[in-house]
Amino acid sequence: MAIDVKAPPASPSATSRDLADLVRADRAHTSLYTDPAIFEQEMDRIFANCWVWVAHVSEVKEAGDYKSTYVGRQPVVVVRDRKQKIHVLLNRCRHRAATVCEEKKGKTNSFVCPYHGWSYGLDGSLRGVPHPESYGQCLDKGEYPLKSLRVEEYAGMVFATFREDIEPLADWLGPAKKWMDLFMRQGGGYPIKVAGEHRFRFPGNWKIQLENTTDGYHFPVVHKSFLSSVDEQTERMLDFVNGPGFVEDLGNGHSVMVMIPELVDLEDNLDAPVPARFAELAEELRKEGHDEAKVRRIVRAVGGSGFNLNLxxxxxxxxxxxxxxxxxxxxxxxxxxxxxxxxxxxxAANRARLRLHEHFQGPMGFGTPDDSEAWERVQKGAQAGTDLWILLNRGLPGERITEDGRAGDVSAETGMRAAYQQWKKLMTA
Known part of the structure; x- marks a missing residue:
């Protein structure tokens, strides 16, 4: 692929900038991190204009279960009604706009506005209004339900969109669906469950983190301290930058980074020796009465999939x-x-999974602090040289066409190029 080396625009303003020119085949303009006007457009043209992930079905497992979250910057409530249908509702009363839910998660029979007491059913319908006689005939409750988004699911993942005319979720996901199916096999024969989360903020643009998930190039540099904390066998397994893995563009901005090919399908090769770090877990499972086949299936699943999927x-x-x-x-x-x-x-298996998560991604682990500091430094550095570009050309010469899109080696910036081309498509549509 030819590399575009045209000079950057000379200090363009937010109002006159040609958005299409800010993303090239091999680079993106620094203003994508720093321009408030671009950010505002992203909320409208991207987050209000495509499928956005809001929950896993395990988070709203039973009727009345809910979680509050966001689609872009708009607060929403994800809730399962008594007919087992999942709804995504804008979290604002139709009367005077107060939020009807402030808890992160919970179980309820209805949502009641704390300001004037308007109450809503689990499907968002307006059920009750205090002192309705004051409205006379000028209030039809059927006209004022909580605003409902379009909702679809795939592989237990719940997505919502403001657009009624958007393509079906399955089409939006495209080749990413097979990777989602593979990811869900880490239940080891059980359904997967979101067991808890931690939240933090970093002073940087959202696209900096979006890039990170399929960025294998940074791993041995940023996560050197983590690699020094694991056993020798695990360290060898995670030395993947020069390995046979790959990054693949799956279309619509989605991408996958395969770091450990032998762990792509957790149902495959169950006869392989149990890794030394899981020997105690395997023995504990045997003592609980699980047969050898089940022990190996569970242990293999505990370590997680050998790939990162970016949706x-x-x-x-x-x-x-x-x-x-x-x-x-x-x-x-x-x-x-x-x-x-x-x-x-x-x-025992879930306990082991939690310890692994805490070791790398937990708030006191190795991965999260190292990643977040790197993201913060990117945002800080982006303030220098307003007409400089973010390079996305690693692996470009060796990129190849695949059945699902295009792929490069495991440290290629293929996933980032995929995301920014989708950004360009949505921002200029």
Whole structure:
């Protein structure tokens, strides 16, 4: 592929800038990190204009279960009604706009506005209004339900969109669906469950984190301290930058980074020796009465998948957790790390999964502090040289066409190029 080396625009203003010119085949303009006007357009043209991940079904498992979250910057409530249908409702009363839910998660029979007492059913319908006689005939409750978004699911993942005319979720996901199916096999024969999460913010643009999930290039540099904390066998397994893995553009901004090819399908090669770091867990499971086949299946699943899947614009299925990004402002992003466990699975296996998560992604682990400092430094550095570009050309010469899109070596910036081309498509549509 030819590399575009045209000179950058000379200090363009936010109003006159040609958005299409800000993303090239091999680079993106620094203003994508720093321009408040661009950020505002992203909220409208991207987050209000495509499928956005909002929940895993395990988070709203039973009727009345809910979680509050965001689609872009708009607060929403994800809730399952008594007919087992999942709704995504704008979190604002139709009367005077107060939020009807402030808890992160919970169980309820209805949502009641704390300001004037308007009450809503689990499907968002307006059920009750205090002192309705004051309205006479000028209030039809059927005209004022909570605003409902379009909702679809795939592989237990719940997505919502403001657009009624958008393509079906399955079409939007495209080739990413097979990777989602593979990711869900880490239940080891049990359904997967979101067991908890921690949240933090970093002073940087949301796209800095979006890039990170399929960026293998940074791993041995940023996570050197983590690699020094693991056993020799694990360290060899994670030395993947020069390995046979790859990054693949899956279309619509989605991408996958395969770091450990032998762990792509956790149902495959179950006769392989149990890694030394899981020997004690395997023995504990045997003592609980699980047969050898089940022990190996569970142990293999505990370590997580050997790939990271990025689903544009806001969710990563990474090893054994979900990483969700929420844009707050042009230079602030909130991250949710949600650990995945086995719903109904052995306590020992879930305990081991939690310890692995804490070791790398937990708030006192190695991965999160190192990554977040790197993201912060990117945002800080982006303030220098306003007409400089972010390079995205690593692996470009060796990129190849595949059945699902295009792929490069495991440290190629293929995933970032995929995300920014989708950004360009949506921002200029």
């Amino acid at each position: 544009f614009p806001n969710i990563a299925c990474s090893m054994a957790f979900f990483r969700v990004l929420r844009p707050v402002s042009v230079n602030e992003t909130e991250i949710h790390h949600a650990v995945i466990t086995m719903d109904g699975g052995p306590a």
